[in-house]
Amino acid sequence: MGVSTPSRRERLRAETAAEIKTVALGLMAEGGPDAITLRAIAREMGMTAGAIYGYYETRDTLVSALITDVYTSLVDTVEAARDAVPADDAAGRILAWGQTLREWALANPEGFRLIYGDPVPGYQAPEGGAAAEAAHRACAGLTGLVAAAWPQAVARQPGGYDWTDFDPILTGLVRAEFPGLPPAAVALALRVWGRMHGLVALEVYGHLRGQTKDAGRLYLDELRDLTRSLGLEGRPAAPA
Amino acid sequence: MGVSTPSRRERLRAETAAEIKTVALGLMAEGGPDAITLRAIAREMGMTAGAIYGYYETRDTLVSALITDVYTSLVDTVEAARDAVPADDAAGRILAWGQTLREWALANPEGFRLIYGDPVPGYQAPEGGAAAEAAHRACAGLTGLVAAAWPQAVARQPGGYDWTDFDPILTGLVRAEFPGLPPAAVALALRVWGRMHGLVALEVYGHLRGQTKDAGRLYLDELRDLTRSLGLEGRPAAPA
DNA sequence: TGTTCTAACTTAACGCCGTGTAGTAAATGT
DNA sequence: ACATTTACTACACGGCGTTAAGTTAGAACA
Numbered sequence: 001m002g003v004s005t006p007s008r009r010e011r012l013r014a015e016t017a018a019e020i021k022t023v024a025l026g027l028m029a030e031g032g033p034d035a036i037t038l039r040a041i042a043r044e045m046g047m048t049a050g051a052i053y054g055y056y057e058t059r060d061t062l063v064s065a066l067i068t069d070v071y072t073s074l075v076d077t078v079e080a081a082r083d084a085v086p087a088d089d090a091a092g093r094i095l096a097w098g099q100t101l102r103e104w105a106l107a108n109p110e111g112f113r114l115i116y117g118d119p120v121p122g123y124q125a126p127e128g129g130a131a132a133e134a135a136h137r138a139c140a141g142l143t144g145l146v147a148a149a150w151p152q153a154v155a156r157q158p159g160g161y162d163w164t165d166f167d168p169i170l171t172g173l174v175r176a177e178f179p180g181l182p183p184a185a186v187a188l189a190l191r192v193w194g195r196m197h198g199l200v201a202l203e204v205y206g207h208l209r210g211q212t213k214d215a216g217r218l219y220l221d222e223l224r225d226l227t228r229s230l231g232l233e234g235r236p237a238a239p240a
Numbered sequence: 241m242g243v244s245t246p247s248r249r250e251r252l253r254a255e256t257a258a259e260i261k262t263v264a265l266g267l268m269a270e271g272g273p274d275a276i277t278l279r280a281i282a283r284e285m286g287m288t289a290g291a292i293y294g295y296y297e298t299r300d301t302l303v304s305a306l307i308t309d310v311y312t313s314l315v316d317t318v319e320a321a322r323d324a325v326p327a328d329d330a331a332g333r334i335l336a337w338g339q340t341l342r343e344w345a346l347a348n349p350e351g352f353r354l355i356y357g358d359p360v361p362g363y364q365a366p367e368g369g370a371a372a373e374a375a376h377r378a379c380a381g382l383t384g385l386v387a388a389a390w391p392q393a394v395a396r397q398p399g400g401y402d403w404t405d406f407d408p409i410l411t412g413l414v415r416a417e418f419p420g421l422p423p424a425a426v427a428l429a430l431r432v433w434g435r436m437h438g439l440v441a442l443e444v445y446g447h448l449r450g451q452t453k454d455a456g457r458l459y460l461d462e463l464r465d466l467t468r469s470l471g472l473e474g475r476p477a478a479p480a
Numbered sequence: 481t482g483t484t485c486t487a488a489c490t491t492a493a494c495g496c497c498g499t500g501t502a503g504t505a506a507a508t509g510t
Numbered sequence: 511a512c513a514t515t516t517a518c519t520a521c522a523c524g525g526c527g528t529t530a531a532g533t534t535a536g537a538a539c540a
Binding site: 222 | 353356357358375376379405406407409410426427431433434435436437439441442445447448451452454458462
């Protein structure tokens with residue numbers, strides 16, 4: 001049924017739905033997430049606000065769609081940066097991921113706020129929502145980075161813990177991609193996530209402005225300390 | 241001029257100004273920061289929205305005052321937790337600070353969002369604002385924690401850097417409180433801040449919900465790794 | 481081709497919101 | 511007792527999300 005040949009109507013409809021998101025992103029770029037207004041979008045498109053309800057159930061629905069798009073774009077960016085570094089350079093890959101995350105956040109502060117800040121007043125990420133998929137990709141990517149350093153890292157981790165009570169969704173997904181990797185590695189990946197997120201969030205939200213003028217070096221120091229704590233000393237491991 | 245004996249008018253005025261903030265905090269507790277509405281506050285107080293303009297220039301001014309109050313309360317809380325641990329137990333003090341930060345954030349998620357999230361659409365923390373003072377207190381507190389571990393920590397810091405380009409305000413303030421402590425120690429304190437902030441922010445904003453069920457242990461692992469990276473092994477240093 | 485149907489859109493309204501302006505009543509200072 | 515300042519109300523403006531009813535242009539079918 002129209003899967004192969006979308007009718008003219010379906011095509012126009014999809015184009016309009018996409019234009020709404022594009023215009024919304026433009027409004028967000030100047031004026032922040034609060035500038036995403038159905039009336040402003042409609043104004044920009046030569047429509048009336050009510051018309052948008054034919055494409056998105058509510059404003060929150062639209063914003064959720066934007067979150068998914070932006071989150072996906074972020075994950076695409078950091079994954080690309082990671083893949084530009086040789087796979088045997090575990091430290092380099094972590095640095096690339098981390099620095100690209102910060103650069104993306106500084107270049108798209110509104111997008112970063114949209115993803116990690118208050119998305120919508122009473123917003124709750126839908127359980128199986130599409131945005132959760134981007135989060136899982138990010139987490140899986142970090143797990144991959146940690147996995148590459150796991151042998152060195154595990155020696156520095158005191159106490160084995162059991163770490164068996166992870167969310168089944170993630171555990172299943174990551175186990176499928178990294179068979180044999182213990183849950184503790186995922187825990188470590190989440191901690192790495194938190195470590196990268198912390199300074200970037202503080203910087204994006206302006207909390208470092210009054211404290212330092214070189215947040216970039218601060219962050220680089222932190223990433224270097226991170227790779228060191230994973231047992232990755234500076235250069236990639238030369239083949240034995 | 242009434243400094244010693246506030247007139248009846250001044251007292252009533254101060255009480256009303258305080259009640260506005262109290263009611264606003266109550267509204268925020270249920271319904272989030274977006275529930276802070278001049279009309280709702282006035283409704284709750286049996287007034288009209290316009291009356292509030294006699295106490296706060298604008299809604300953003302009120303919210304800024306709330307941020308200051310909440311931030312101050314947070315810093316008071318973590319400082320008290322720190323001071324409940326003997327001064328010679330550097331690792332214990334850091335753990336106390338970090339865990340209390342998380343507990344406060346989970347108990348007052350809306351307050352955490354208010355401080356560290358998007359406070360107000362076009363909000364920019366005023367350069368010398370009162371909220372900046374709370375931030376400086378937090379930073380100074382962390383610097384104190386780092387200072388106690390500095391001898392052990394400095395050995396693990398590769399490369400001395402110079403770190404002389406700090407914001408003069410903070411450098412002056414911290415230097416006054418910790419004379420002789422190099423700027424690099426403040427840099428390390430900021431990194432510690434970022435490390436604590438990262439996981440707490442991710443958890444408060446719900447980004448860990450789909451990934452793990454035991455964010456608390458994750459965070460504790462991170463704090464333990466943090467103290468270890470500062471050269472503080474588990475127990476306080478016994479007197480030589 | 482002519483008719484019917486339907487999806488896309490407009491218009492108008494409701495109740496919120498922040499924010500000004502003008503007016504009122506009471507407390508205050510002299 | 512009177513003048514002034516203060517605290518507040520009443521009202522209006524424009525903008526917001528959202529909904530219900532009405533309109534129109536294009537697709538579908540005879």
